[in-house]
Amino acid sequence: MLINTLNYPIYIGALPPITHTGKVLVVSDSVVAPLYLDKLLEKINASQVFSHVIPAGEVHKNQATLEGVLESAFEANLSRADCMLALGGGVVSDLAGFAGAIYKRGISFEIVPTTLLAQVDASIGGKTGINNAYGKNLIGAFHPPKAVYIDPNFLQTLPTREFKAGIAEMIKKAVCFDRDYFEWLRTYPLDQHLELGIAKSVAIKAQVVAQDEKEAHLRMGLNYGHTFGHAIEKEQNYQGFLHGEAVAVGMQMANALAVKLGLLDTHASEQIDALLEIYDLRFDYQVPNIEAFYKILCMDKKNMDRPRFVLPTRIGDFRLIEDIPQNMVMEVLKTWS
Ligand SMILES: NC(=O)c1ccc[n+]([C@@H]2O[C@H](COP(=O)([O-])OP(=O)(O)OC[C@H]3O[C@@H](n4cnc5c(N)ncnc54)[C@H](O)[C@@H]3O)[C@@H](O)[C@H]2O)c1
Ligand SMILES: [Zn+2]
Known part of the structure; x- marks a missing residue:
């Protein structure tokens, strides 16, 4: 193909x-x-x-x-x-x-x-x-x-853990860009339809990049779960979760923030949780120090002084939100502490 x-x-x-x-x-x-x-x-x-x-x-x-x-x-x-x-x-x-x-x-x-x-x-x-x-x-x-x-x-030959971590990036794209793909991932076990699942995921990314190569807006959707995820990876000194695992936790944090802001309804958030569950991508994670974690969030390169978040608004769409008050983010982080 x-x-x-x-x-x-x-x-x-x-x-x-x-x-x-x-x-x-x-x-x-x-x-x-x-x-x-x-x-x-x-x-x-x-x-x-x-x-x-x-x-x-x-x-x-x-x-x-x-x-x-x-x-x-x-x-x-x-x-x-x-x-x-x-x-x-x-x-x-x-x-x-x-x-x-x-x-x-x-x-x-x-x-x-x-x-x-x-x-x-x-x-x-x-x-x-x-x-x-x-x-x-x-x-x-x-x-x-x-x-x-x-x-x-x-x-x-890829270890199962690495394979699952890759699925997190597929789910990320389904949530932000493509409800049909989300349904597809729910319906067809990926291990039995791997080549097609990969092709669909690649096609979504290619379309997004074609429309917005330099990340003016649309491509930002690919960072869903990544502002939190990168902070988790850094906090763990890159020795804890795999990238995709950190992104999976990051997506749940982003969902919690989106729900708190009234951007996403809890039903959609639960559907995303359920898909993460199907692919064994739900993890126990504790933020060791919320203040320190917030500082790391602010250092992510996509941010100025306040973190910017890609937040899903429904399955298949997202918004980029820039000026979320610190205390809102802290409240979300508290549920992971
Ligand atoms: N450029 C981008 O747009 C983009 C997008 C997403 C992620 N990334 C980056 O990708 C990196 C993560 O990639 P990754 O998860 O592939 O990590 P990785 O390259 O570290 O590979 C994971 C592990 O699997 C091993 N491995 C690779 N292929 C194997 C195979 N076929 N069989 C057995 N073992 C194999 C590797 O040696 C490594 O130990 C991060 O640094 C992230 O920032 C970049
Ligand atoms: Zn990634």
Whole structure:
């Protein structure tokens, strides 16, 4: 299947041969490379192919790891006609994409995403970047890939926990953009209809990005659950919940805030809870220190001094709310303390 909504092709199905006239630098991580690097290399037809393996995990999505990728690109003497290829989850594609954005002021890159989260979300839309001490993805660039190859077969080795975390990003899109998809996820068990479920999710994101590449408004909907979720990840020093798990908790916090503000009715909120429940995405979480947590919320890069929230107004629509009084947010956080 080919999705062509954006300026680059998104292929969904068994990995096809990948042909390049120039050189290719494959960037992968220490978990994915032993599983799939050879398999990918067999598929690549290029003048020269190099590889660089980064340590796996969100904690390594940083400047030191980026330096390593850039060094390999210089060692391989890549020119602007050459290409980087990310093989891995969202950490690899965000980091390799950012390396591609800044290496010699930008060379093209392609993505072979190997986690569900990367297949339905991180590989689409051209956002790249790394984390630093101030928070997640605070250093980065818009640098769309030249092609994305989504092969659900890679997911066979993905740990169940990682798989479920990816579903959170699918539910996020259903809630903010597409009631039919929400119903679809309720009706069809994803493990039995995986390729179609992925394709639908990718199509939604591609449409959103096509309408609003630079996140003026519509694309903001993709941040549903993320202002809270990023704060949870940061508070846990990126060593607790997986990204998608933190987003799942963040969606419930956003729903609670939306209900408190009278934007969302409790029935819709309960329906979202029920869908999260179906996919085993409801978690016990306690905010350790509400004041400190609020400060982290304010530091999220989408915010000025007060946090901005994507809040669902019904299933399939959302609003971006900017000026919520601090005490309202604190009251919601108290129910998680
Ligand atoms: N650019 C965007 O638009 C965007 C959108 C959403 C998320 N993200 C970013 O994506 C990142 C999260 O992505 P992720 O969840 O893919 O994390 P990840 O890249 O860390 O992958 C999760 C783990 O699974 C392993 N793994 C990957 N593929 C595997 C496979 N097929 N079999 C077995 N193990 C495998 C990885 O080595 C890693 O240990 C975050 O940094 C987030 O900020 C970016
Ligand atoms: Zn996300």
